[in-house]
Amino acid sequence: MALAVAVATAAWTGSRLGALESEAARRLQAGEQRVAHLEGALEHAQAQLRDAQNRTAVLESKVLEAAGLQAQLGKLYRSPASDSTDVLLAESESALALASQQLALGSNPQAALGALQEIETRLRRQDDPSLGGVRRALQRDIDRLKAFPAADIGSLALRLDGLLGSVDQLPLLASVRAPGQASAEAPAAGLNALRGELQQLFRVRRVDVPDAALLAPEQAYFLRQNLRLLLLNARLSLLSHNDALYRSDLERAIGWIRDYYDDRNRGVAGATAQLRQMLGARIALEPPTLAESLAAVRAARAVREAGR
DSSP: OHHHHHHHHHHHHHHHHHHHHHHHHHHHHHHHHHHHHHHHHHHHHHHHHHHHHHHHHHHHHHHHHHHHHHHHHHHHHTOTTTTSHHHHHHHHHHHHHHHHHHHHTTOOHHHHHHHHHHHHHHHHHHTOGGGHHHHHHHHHHHHHHHHOOOOOHHHHHHHHHHHHHTGGGSOBGGGOOOOOOOOOOOSSHHHHHHHHHHHHHOOOOOOSSGGGGSOOGGGHHHHHHHHHHHHHHHHHHHHTTOHHHHHHHHHHHHHHHHHHBOTTSHHHHHHHHHHHHHHTOOOOOOOOOOHHHHHHHHHHHHHHHHTO
């Protein structure tokens, strides 16, 4: 009788292990296909990163050009004839051109506002009635800048930097281990030991992307690297004020975290919440131009040159 029970138990165990091995093989094959997909996504993200870096290079060249204008303006400020109306108008035109470029590059409008207020103050001190039209144009542009609801690009970039620094600390679904479970009584001690081993290999949990829990530890590199590239792309899109790409990268990062990271972890939940908050920021608002002030200054200079 004991022999018959042992034979039946061995047969059941063998069939069960065979089924488990078949299921594990199927899932591992699916996991390998998913890794291939991840590698393709990584290559695509790297191509996007190169494109964003090219856009950043263009922006940097414009910043250098603006710095050259700033240097010219500094020379004018050091001129011994800086109190004359002609030089003041020349300085004002250079400062307005520089502020216009900074606004076009997406710089903080507060810097441009400060420059306009400084120009208006100097023109008021000059006490020249012929500059009344210039001062009124400046005041209208000042009022427009004050009313402009600019996004805090610097703060958003710092938040993305913080998330980039925490990528390696966020736990993946594949790295989460379930606590041990008590095994039920079995007719044989060998079956109990087998169940204990199987419980260390398998755990019960709902996962929307099943392959996410089957990735090997070395494959986690691709998951983390892809999330890092998505966040870097979002940062570059933010700095270049590309609202569509910025939102697309944030949404993809949120989906990536949802599919492959352990959402029960406080750090993962906090990262997702931050990304959703940043989705609400408006970064592509068209800033006001300083065309009216520039036109008024240039007209005043033309009138003075014609009167000589």
